[in-house]
Amino acid sequence: xxxxxxxxxxxxxxGASRGxxxxxxxxFWAEGANLVLAVRNPGAVASLLAELGRADGQSxxxxxxxxxxxxxxxxxxxRAVAMGAGKIDALVNNAAVQGxxxxxxxxxxxxxxxxxxxxxxxxxxxCRAAVPLMGRQGGGAIINLSGGGATGPxxxxxxxxxxKAGLVRFSETLAEEAKPxxxxxxxxxxxxxxxxxxxxxxxxxxxxxxxxxxAAARKALAGGNxxxxxxxxxxxxxxxxxxxxxxxxxxxxxxxxxxxxxAHVAELGGSDVYTLRRITGRERGIAWCDK
Numbered sequence: 001x002x003x004x005x006x007x008x009x010x011x012x013x014x015g016a017s018r019g020x021x022x023x024x025x026x027x028f029w030a031e032g033a034n035l036v037l038a039v040r041n042p043g044a045v046a047s048l049l050a051e052l053g054r055a056d057g058q059s060x061x062x063x064x065x066x067x068x069x070x071x072x073x074x075x076x077x078x079r080a081v082a083m084g085a086g087k088i089d090a091l092v093n094n095a096a097v098q099g100x101x102x103x104x105x106x107x108x109x110x111x112x113x114x115x116x117x118x119x120x121x122x123x124x125x126x127c128r129a130a131v132p133l134m135g136r137q138g139g140g141a142i143i144n145l146s147g148g149g150a151t152g153p154x155x156x157x158x159x160x161x162x163x164k165a166g167l168v169r170f171s172e173t174l175a176e177e178a179k180p181x182x183x184x185x186x187x188x189x190x191x192x193x194x195x196x197x198x199x200x201x202x203x204x205x206x207x208x209x210x211x212x213x214x215a216a217a218r219k220a221l222a223g224g225n226x227x228x229x230x231x232x233x234x235x236x237x238x239x240x241x242x243x244x245x246x247x248x249x250x251x252x253x254x255x256x257x258x259x260x261x262x263a264h265v266a267e268l269g270g271s272d273v274y275t276l277r278r279i280t281g282r283e284r285g286i287a288w289c290d291k
Contacts, residue, residue: 004032005240007057012036012080012088014065014126015095017044019197020145020190020228024092026052027232028239034058036080036088038065038095061085067095067118070125077129090141090239091130093123093167098197099159101204112159119147119163124170127185131178139182141242143235144171146187146250151276156210168250168276175248184242187250190231192220230254249274 011028015021016037025035025045029052037045042062049060063080066072077088099115100107127142134140148154149161150168168187175185192198201209201217209217220227231253237243238251245265251258251274261268268274281289 004030005236006090007032009089009239010034010036010085010087011090011092011239012038012077012085012130013092013094014038014076014123016048017041020231021092021094022048023228023232024094024235027236029055029058029060031236031240032058033090033239034085035060036063036085037061038063038076038080040064040066059084065095067097067122068114070117070121073122073125074129076126077133081133087137088130088133088140089137090143091126092235092239093126093142093144095123096145096147096160096163096197098200099157099163101201102156102208104158107159115159116163116166119160120166120170123167127170127174131174131181131183134183135178135181139242140184141239142171142174142178142183142185143238144168144185144187146189148192150187150189150250156208156213165276171250172248172275179247182242184238184245184247186238186243186247188231188234188238189250189252191227191252191254192216227254234258245269250276 006028011033013021013025016025017039025037025048029035037060039045039062042064045062052060061080061083063076063083065076080088097115097118100111123144130142144167146168147160147164149157150164154161171185171187178185198217198220201213202221206214234251234253237258244262246261246268256274
């Protein structure tokens, strides 16, 4: 019989009412965790709570969260603790919005700004509040969800890509600051999944989203759930162990050999592998670029 990986831990998941967030919450519960589910509409997780049922020694708590309300994001951790969470061992910033789709100059300025707030500012504020609490507890794990555009340009999705790139660099920086407190901060690149977010890409149409994005969305929506399962596996690993010393990394659930991380912590910690960085001309054999 497998030992639950998260027994006794309290895990906070934002955006748990559907898609990847719902899958994370379901798996966390199966691994013995106490759940704090942060969602905009608490009623949206009623069916999830019914599916989870009751388990001896486990508890679930629902806390309202509006990503467009900075006070709501800033106070999330304190509200969760006040409502009975007691502690937060792992935080998963999963909630996000797609934002406007189309050429940057053709998208509504307010919608562009709203996406930056929801996908970068709000999760950063939640992290800011979580680190001191985790530090007082002796450590913890923060997992921020990356997404398409974080590591390269993503035409027609400039708000989402900009926010996710910012979130990765914020996570790298926060990881350095939080390391002495025993708090690991990592980002997960889950890969394309057949969720509602990709459905909005398909609905946006070819003219707005572009041929490449439409083809990728169609493929993911028609595929199975292997990508989602891989992402959840990685997130459970990070929540359970804090990466066993791995911090400040952007990890691909599909392409990175993360199961072997524990044997290579020192090597990873001393390198820029899995981080955002500038590529020089020297590295690409273009001699005239560098002095």
